[in-house]
Amino acid sequence: MTHRRLPSLWRDRQGVVAPMIAVLGASLVGAAGLALDAGLYYTSSRDLRAATEAAALAAAMYPAQATARAQQSLGRNGYDPAILQSVELGRYCPDARLTSEQRFDPSLARCPGNGMMNAVRIRTGKPSRQFLTRVLGAASPIPDLAATATAARIDEAGVGVSSGVLTVTNSLVNSVNDLLGALLGIQLRLNSGDIQTLMDGHVDAGRFFDALASRVGESGTYDDLTSRSVGLRDMLIAAASAADQPATATTLTLVAGQVSNGYSVPLNGLFGLGVWKNMPVGEADEQPGLRAGLNAYQLFAFAVQAGNGAIDLSDAVSRVAAGSTVRIAAVATGPVDRPRFSFGPAGETSASTSALRLQLNLGLNLSILGITVDSVPVLIDIAAARADITAIECASTAEQARDSRVSVLASSGLVNAYVGNAPANAMSRPMPPLSANDIAPARILNVLNLVTADARAVAQPVTGNSGTLIFGPGGQGAIGRPGAPGSPASIGNGSQTGPLLSSLIGSLTASDGLQVKPLNLCVWPLCDASAVRSQLLGGIVAPLAGLAGTAVDPLLDNLLAALGIQLGHATVRVTGARCGVPVLI
Template identity: 75%
Template sequence: MMRLFSSLRHDRSAAVAPMVAALGTVLIGAAGFALDAGLYYVGERNLRAATDAAAMAAAMNPAQAVARARDSLIRNGYDPAILRSVETGRYCADAGLGAAQRFDASMALCPGNGRVNAVRIRTGKPARQYLMRVLGPANPLPDLAASATATRIDEAGVGITSGILTVSNGLVNSVNDLLGALLGIKLRLSTADVEALMTSNIDAGLFFDALAQRVGESGTYGDLTSRTVGLRDLLYAAASAADNASSAATLTLIAGQVGNGYAVPLNGLFGLGVWRKMPVGGADEKPALRAGINAYQLFAFAVQAGNGTIDLSDAVSVVAGGSTVKIAAMASGPMDRPRFSFGPAGETSVGTSALRLQLLIGLGNIAVLGNAVSVDSLPVLIDIAAAQAQVTAIDCPDTAEQARDTRVTVHADTGLVNAYIGTAPANAMTRPMPPITAASIGQARIVNLLSLITVDARAVAQPVMGKSGNLVFGPGGQGSVGRPGAPGSAASIGNGSQAGPLLTSLSSIAAGNGLQVKILGLCLPLVCDATEAAVRTQLLNGITAPLAGLVGGTADPLLDNLLAALGIQLGHATLWATGARCGVPVLV
């Protein structure tokens, strides 16, 4: 027996069998975990892809987000019951926010136009398991879950003036005189130069990036447009983004004439929409909006935004029969809306500044009681309220030719136009321009004949009301949508205001307190009364006729051309849709 035990002690056959028996369960468990873990990660990847697709499908039309998400899941082979939640909200295009924070379900962080433009989808389902399920609560593999957020943003660019850009010799002279006076230089632009600017577009995105590089701005586009920059830097940046060589050459020519000391605050010129909080340098990346800025408007409005003053003391025009019009002063209100704006419908608006003109109308000699009485300075104030417009709809067709078939709707309002004869308040022409009322206009002495006969005048015109309506750019609309290299056609809305007809509506000058004639101590009261009435009648006739001669571009090209040089036409709003982009859903 002892020999038997000794032989067994030295026998090594079948020594692995106990080890296999002992470790078999562990090996089978490890293999099962590897198989189930592999299936888990494959399932998670597939579920995430399907969830991403469902989010992008829902973002195409957030109003039908649930139905579109379910349909997408079904088409990708999933039971729609795996849809755990669908949230709609706003996407905040802010590089300063984390990715998770850019979805704003409350729409309080970045309300914009108050319209939903983003969707967040959450899905979940049990993972496929073969062996891990036997562990029950101790199973280390959780259920599959995925979430995705997608947004779609349609954008348009829009620009505004209150006058249509047309080139004439008179306009070119006004451009050189008026803008040159603001800059403090002798501007020498030819007709070809002005025409090149008026028919050319600046690529807005490339312009902003070039300007940021010139002024050393490395933050966001909002940081850039809140700065004050030198006009020379602005013009050189515009030249680098011009769509043709002629415009680039003209902008470079002007830049060489102006000093960089002429400061231009940008915050009154541009509205940037969703790009405001994005870092500079990305304007040429897809899916950035490709929109243009009219080169002449950019130059003219930048000059007006600066600190130059308009001296029009020598701006005199002969109207009719020895009558003259002298533009004594011009003032503008604050730019509370940008001239060029880019972004989604409902939150992209532009506007002009309110404008006030102070005219001194010399009526020449008027026959009164057989004598010639000179009326050298009849003070007239013309108020033009700001025109404004907002992009209200961007209609993107479900066609391959979206660039051709997209329509942009803009709601525009022209400004009220009013005129006064009389003495304005002392601060009426200061900047920023204070509001005035008819009650604040006082009598102005227009005749003082040897201190024996005096004539005072005061009148308020019947206001020309503004006009309001929709302008459509695109197929079937009043204008076309432009893009860099291909400026679109403008559309206008207006009430036909002209200086002449407006001033002839100053009918209240015929009222009892409109034209006051005083004859001092030379006659009996009854005789004086009759004489004053006769003088008054003759003066009214002598004043009304010259005022009637102040009609638009026929009798007073000076006034029209000066206003046109500033992009102004009484009672009009002219709009350009400078670009449009139909958004594609993207994951954020």
């Protein structure tokens, strides 16, 4: 019977699934376990990455305490601080041309800057949670958990420097219109109210750059923008769109209507953008943005000086007494080696005024043996005033803008003055260096070809002053920001032109100051050189000294003020400060 049922059993298909389940069951359980472990891995990896990023942000706030702050942050997020595997300090390179990985520079090779570490990269790791796949040991396809995060904090401030705080007077208004108008080649028409509004007004730097980029069609980086030349009208209209007050915007628009884009302004000598130079334009309001202000008058005056306008002041004459004149023959500026406005971290951000050289001709009509002194050539050299941001102290409060402090090392420039003939290229642009040895005696007198008098003198230089100015609580000045200019601080010796020139003219009395030479066929008393020299000294030195104090001093002080310069003096503004909010890079 049994052998009869074998064929039927062979044809019976009942229970055929059971062997398949027996064979495939292990695979199904393995797949489910792998899916569970993989899901746990990705969830845990996401959580670890978030905790690692939070730890990097905490560490970047104070890089010097990076390890401790990262461990504390991991603990607050429920992780054992022991998962912190490494902490690396470096410097952040905000350069759009670099990858995110390259923007972290641990060697300071790409972004040496001021040599200070402002970025932190941390790595974390821990075993992943595994259930079924753990039985595979080293063959498990689920790796350990690992995360890397990099964050940076950049404390920045803006600084601008001029050489004096201007007081608007009628003389200053005339000087501004005459001097800046001469540079522009137009008849500038600004009144005292216009100038005061510009001096009291400020422009949001970031919005100004973005508006200017839009006007001139620049879509690259801020460095691309500030490397090009732009029309003065475009520059002023962009400034008006970023002005802090409607009156400032109105006045800037008024000035823009008096100038043209034919006057080209190279921007590379005006602005230093520090770490922001390689970021794309249009991001001034992004976090962390460029938040600083520009004084409206300084922006206009420095832009005019940066252009190619020739300063010809041969008509700027002050007549004080019959026949006595003060004529400004020429003005030259020095090379632009530092920007007029600068933004960036401490230790690598500085601004300066331009070095300046004035050529004067002082003329006197004197009754000394019938002698007329037509012209005494005088040169005045004014070195640049400078301001360097040395420290940015960010307060650990919610009111950083109010409580933070910025330290600036400020120095006013050395001033020299000479009587005599300078080299032919002395007034070229940019002006070459000049020393006392370069000054030759100038022929100031020739009486009927019988007696000549040559003059050469060097004044005692007016040395500048230097020191640290503090902006913020307890400091000499207040930090500005868009819409609130803050208050400036000054350093200097308060010297003026008159005393400097009086010292110079007084030095003519030295043995080599005034040289008188009788020529052949002279008639007595002109042949007596000592007698003529004595009379000349008495008749020239005192009147010239008086002329310097009563005419040259106010005339030049106003002209220098129009250019933002005061002898031996530096006025600094911290135009804004941003305490770095750590950001992931």
